[in-house]
Amino acid sequence: VSANYLNIAIDARKQRENKIKQILEKRKIPETGLENHEIEMLVNELASMDSNNFGSKYGVGEREGRIICDLVKKRNFNFGHGIGRSGDLAENQPKATGSSIMNKLTNELLLDLVQMVGIRSAKKCLLFPMATGMTMMLSLLTFKSQRPDANIVLWSRIDQKSCFKCILTANLHPIIIDSIKVGDELQTNVKEFENQINVLGPENIVCIISTTSCFAPRACDDVETLAKLSKTFNIPHIINNAYGLQSFYLTHQIEQCQKTGNVDLVIQSTDKNLLCPVGGCIVFGFNEKVINDVAKNYAGRASLSQTLDVFMTLLHLGREGYTKLVKERKNLFEYLKEKFNDVAAKHNERILQSQKNPISLAMTLESFDDSKLTMIGSMLFTRCVSGARVIAPNEKKTIDGYEFLNWGSHNSNNNIPYITAAASIGTTKSEIDGFIDKLDKVLLKIKNNES
């Protein structure tokens, strides 16, 4: 092959290597996303640093990263050792240098992402290969171990089951602080929080849990005030920011907390914020030690699957790609609001006012008989509408002995039936159009008694 042509190819290779070197050195998400083959080359390179992929190796242990099914090997890019060591999720594995590097790097890239979407003062970020609920539970157990006398958790009511279950699983006692209605909107009952702290005694409280992203008309919690209480009374504070990284409004609330109050951990899911499969949880905070304490409480090695999915997704998107997703989402939220308004007007309903919820919207269903509400939900579902939720008043639900009035509405006193819909990242305009169209038809059908 002629030297001239070869040189051009070698130059191109150097450029690519530089791009990758920069990611490894700067530990930042690249400006522009990488091509698929570039991502694969980097991942393969890392995998080849794990001992199970060495050319010569003599494994006489019980855990040698062996993979017997080729399809499994392939889909795991030859990674077999998982991440972490028995005592610490963030520790490196001697047998798995490549996995360890990828894991560390992914956590750095996630910190970069968190800062990039507005939480500039975040100090450390860690991916947990478990559901957010389980990660919240592990955090509660960690706080509890440091506050041996405490066993109460103050919880701003949000009707999402796993968020409540995690308190029970940790064998702690929840105090449910119901939301208060301000106009249509359901807001944090800050007074009741303060009251409970005084009544129960701060030393008896393991943690305060607040939530940002949620279904309308519930608002993002008043995390700033709760953060102040946390600081004043020296009670740990976890923010459940489930899918909040995608909204600058929500990330701004979190960033504000730090200025005057205290937040120990902010917990969110990988799938909902990064559009990858369910299974991981991003935890960040403003104090390295708190994160490290939770990581050290993870007993055993963990799957690398979530790391791999997140790592590849971040490299694929680049800063540009994620920023674009976030912007599109914001525009689609406005679009959904407009269309939702139209269909509401047509059916003599209205959109509930909930300014502090930038992702979800709710439309009343007051002109429909209570007996028809479930039917609306199931008719939409069989028409391939997913994610819309119909809330009928007076549903009662008991979870492990704790009773919730008006389950689904985040508030004991709700008496308005409604349907919610959200514009999250990854939604498309045609999905919204389809939803509005199906909703309109279903409501008409119900009214005409034809269903």
Next chain:
Amino acid sequence: VSANYLNIAIDARKQRENKIKQILEKRKIPETGLENHEIEMLVNELASMDSNNFGSKYGVGEREGRIICDLVKKRNFNFGHGIGRSGDLAENQPKATGSSIMNKLTNELLLDLVQMVGIRSAKKCLLFPMATGMTMMLSLLTFKSQRPDANIVLWSRIDQKSCFKCILTANLHPIIIDSIKVGDELQTNVKEFENQINVLGPENIVCIISTTSCFAPRACDDVETLAKLSKTFNIPHIINNAYGLQSFYLTHQIEQCQKTGNVDLVIQSTDKNLLCPVGGCIVFGFNEKVINDVAKNYAGRASLSQTLDVFMTLLHLGREGYTKLVKERKNLFEYLKEKFNDVAAKHNERILQSQKNPISLAMTLESFDDSKLTMIGSMLFTRCVSGARVIAPNEKKTIDGYEFLNWGSHNSNNNIPYITAAASIGTTKSEIDGFIDKLDKVLLKIKNNES
């Protein structure tokens, strides 16, 4: 295309569909393993039943199984929704019929595997997408919630960190029952267990934890007697069967327990028993309710990754494939013993007698100065020997305030230096040969002071 040829192709297709139908209906591992493309077709078929893969769909929720990076999509076979629902790991997901079927089926196939390797009375089996340590912790939390006054765990000492950590992470108090030496072998101190139960009171004990598979010269615990104590005193009993499914000797011990005693849960890892990547845990038991209770305590949705890896591995192996692996392992254990004996004799050392350990072997290093022991370990490691462990007496280790004398040797009184090696499934003859060769050379080098 001529009808004749087409018919033959259609017949072949029917055969394949029958094979798959049988797996779905009988819920048993197929006799012979499936071809890669057959596995892929089944997995793809299941994936196409999840709503994120529907042709027309209108997602207006925050969790719609969207995957943005094609590489991630591909490696997850288009599965995005994970498994379980917020309240229960074993529950089906409305949006993810295919995932739900695969999950249920994988659990049935695992039960079939457990029964096939000798634990015929197993009633229910569940794959947890977490490390064994974390799953053990979740089990302890579950038992604790049912025994509110108890907070002690009786633990037969085994020097494997995550198994101990899980007790601490659950905020429970371990009572460490040291092993006793019988000849070379370290056996369960059954008397001390009985003694502690009497002293502490059964109602104050959350659980007994015993271990089967371990490093020589520790023996498999006397699980049968511990199971009797569990039954007599009505204390839950977890067997940590880490990599024990691969040995008929160990599975036989477990099966025996049931006849006269009680075992609540048997916990083991997917990677070590099934040769797939780290990250999952197989839990089985003899009482459906116990398993269901733990599953219902998992807060949140979980990753499908472990399910997918295990499902594909089981289909790939078939009963034949797994049986072959188990037989080969048994033969290689005898081979390792023979070769290990030879190298021991050559260096005036001996193999420690440990009849109740069918996987791991230990060779003394008594002719070596204590100061050289670490060097042996690290020289082996740089020569690509992994999994061999050099145990020097008098190592002390403190885990969260608990002190262990002679850490690594499972016994406070050990005074013999030794090295362990194991013949686990997946090991090859050439790995054993390589290990013996490197070991011989390293010992010679140390003796000749050349290192």
Next chain:
Amino acid sequence: VSANYLNIAIDARKQRENKIKQILEKRKIPETGLENHEIEMLVNELASMDSNNFGSKYGVGEREGRIICDLVKKRNFNFGHGIGRSGDLAENQPKATGSSIMNKLTNELLLDLVQMVGIRSAKKCLLFPMATGMTMMLSLLTFKSQRPDANIVLWSRIDQKSCFKCILTANLHPIIIDSIKVGDELQTNVKEFENQINVLGPENIVCIISTTSCFAPRACDDVETLAKLSKTFNIPHIINNAYGLQSFYLTHQIEQCQKTGNVDLVIQSTDKNLLCPVGGCIVFGFNEKVINDVAKNYAGRASLSQTLDVFMTLLHLGREGYTKLVKERKNLFEYLKEKFNDVAAKHNERILQSQKNPISLAMTLESFDDSKLTMIGSMLFTRCVSGARVIAPNEKKTIDGYEFLNWGSHNSNNNIPYITAAASIGTTKSEIDGFIDKLDKVLLKIKNNES
């Protein structure tokens, strides 16, 4: 799994199966492109109909579609038997029903594409798994076998080597008909064609070869007039439509031919028209027999690779996708013209007028010394500009004894130096911007003697 959820999944499956059934039945490109996993499922289904993928099979021949390397198996989707039989490229293979169906279907979809882009009267289309040059040669050999006394080919000069070589490889004698200059444009010398036919005698001529798509300032040949000559004198006529499917202007010329004249075969490449890897050739015609004769002249079985690439590409694009590509290309051609004009003006050069070339453009380089022309080309190449060609006058080239004056310019009398650039499908706006930018800088550098 609940019946309700299962039904929705089954409905979705039926929808997908319907979509595929329609493709198989109607043999038309789907309106909208298929998702990757849908394409894979269809391809896998077809592969499973080939005997090498049957569950039980007893091969005792020398050609059983065995594939030993898993990576090769995977990338070929388990297809191993190729297409065609020893005597006929279009024949079905008894051992490979799936391959045969895919092959037939691909040819039907290609015919649909050809009609869709404007050649409505096309009757049959066949994919040849060889370069266009080789396929043209095979066509010439076929015509020759039917005209035993003839061995001359009349060839409208186009300076693209393989198009000329194919005549020589077939052991035939080319008569080169030079283009004539009309304004800037190089057009077909129709008179000379007629003259040569009369001089040489139609019975001595194997074929007329004309070309549509080419580098400016050569125009698309006057295929309509040549088609008339072909009909009048009963001489076969091949149109080399190399990358002409992407332009409605060119396809229109071809469609017109049929009305008053004769075209036997139209030959074009798969890579340039369909954006898939190099290697295949699309042949279509207006008379089934002619195509079949060439297919029957292919000696031996052929690779399925090209079929697979084309099949998947057509399903991926759908009619919508291809139409979009064609429209974008047209717009980018206008964009290139505008930008090219600007840079020409800046450097006191001009765009050569060539109305009958809808893809390629040429800019003069008259203000540059002849000695600098090669440098311009190589400087652009090292700056990652590819596809631009600098033509210097007075280049002489000899191919197997045939001498070409002004090689590269399609005309013996050209005395203008120029550079060409094309807007083909798949080009992006940013590529054009990059080219213009680099061109401008290179020209400046040359002028400033800095290179």
Next chain:
Amino acid sequence: VSANYLNIAIDARKQRENKIKQILEKRKIPETGLENHEIEMLVNELASMDSNNFGSKYGVGEREGRIICDLVKKRNFNFGHGIGRSGDLAENQPKATGSSIMNKLTNELLLDLVQMVGIRSAKKCLLFPMATGMTMMLSLLTFKSQRPDANIVLWSRIDQKSCFKCILTANLHPIIIDSIKVGDELQTNVKEFENQINVLGPENIVCIISTTSCFAPRACDDVETLAKLSKTFNIPHIINNAYGLQSFYLTHQIEQCQKTGNVDLVIQSTDKNLLCPVGGCIVFGFNEKVINDVAKNYAGRASLSQTLDVFMTLLHLGREGYTKLVKERKNLFEYLKEKFNDVAAKHNERILQSQKNPISLAMTLESFDDSKLTMIGSMLFTRCVSGARVIAPNEKKTIDGYEFLNWGSHNSNNNIPYITAAASIGTTKSEIDGFIDKLDKVLLKIKNNES
């Protein structure tokens, strides 16, 4: 990550890079096969040297290696440019340095393979991305162009269609030299070859074509004597060694030719010798110029698919892997002979003696009525036996005007019905067992008139 662990990973990486460097430098098949991920890393590295995979590139040509469908891109490992240039299959492509290197390297590895299996004096080897028939045709056209007056091909009859068709496709005239029967075996009629040369005149003959591997009871041609005739009379000589690389007996015959006679080209298929998909052809010779002449006669660029399949297969197998395949095949041939003998004895038939055929065997079917013979064949086929051929006497076939008596038996005078079966590389013992079992049952069924 600790420096110690990192160093071990870096060492492992160096080892792997050395392995690859050696392949690139020595241009020999590696002793041991590479792991899948090692093959992929090398292939990806090469692909990244092609201009279509450069980070920045400005393509303004019509052929820029663009691939629009991700599945196609993936399966082609991002290679898009094909191999060769318009004038020469072996030439490098400026835009595709990686493809060019892979192509050159594959040809070197193939030469190494050819020498390794016994043809030590082979000088040059080239992979043609076409069927063997088409490659033979291209070779004939090349010889013809150098012997303008000749147009006869002397062909030792073998009843395999594409081998005969290639002469006709090249518009040449075949002289069919029937085989002669020696015992059961059909051997080369060397006398008639000599006679025809004298009668027709050597200068009128384009080429002699002989065949090695074939169906019993035809023997490998007496290539040594034909090679002497070729040398004496200065007539080109092509050996059709279709699937002969897998037999040392056959390669030995070819190697012997060179000592006293002349062979110009030896042509064989990739799929049958290397167990990869149909589509390629290996051409080697003892004189570089002859191979180059044919390569230069290929008009146009060609697909890289065959190169990729062959390259990966050779790296996967290594010398060890191929040698093992060849040995296993030899053993299975003996096994087939034994079992075939048994079934023949049982049905009062016998194996035809054909010592010079090391791959195929034939068993008489003399006790069956002629009317039942086709039924035997089709019953076997519907029972998934493929590759076995039933030959009934007195079949007549006409190919393009040439008449063959007893088509299928390679000889005009055959009057024995028989069935052939072969033991080729890749066959398994269980396939042979299945075949023998099905054959036995079919013959019984026919005899019992039950079919």
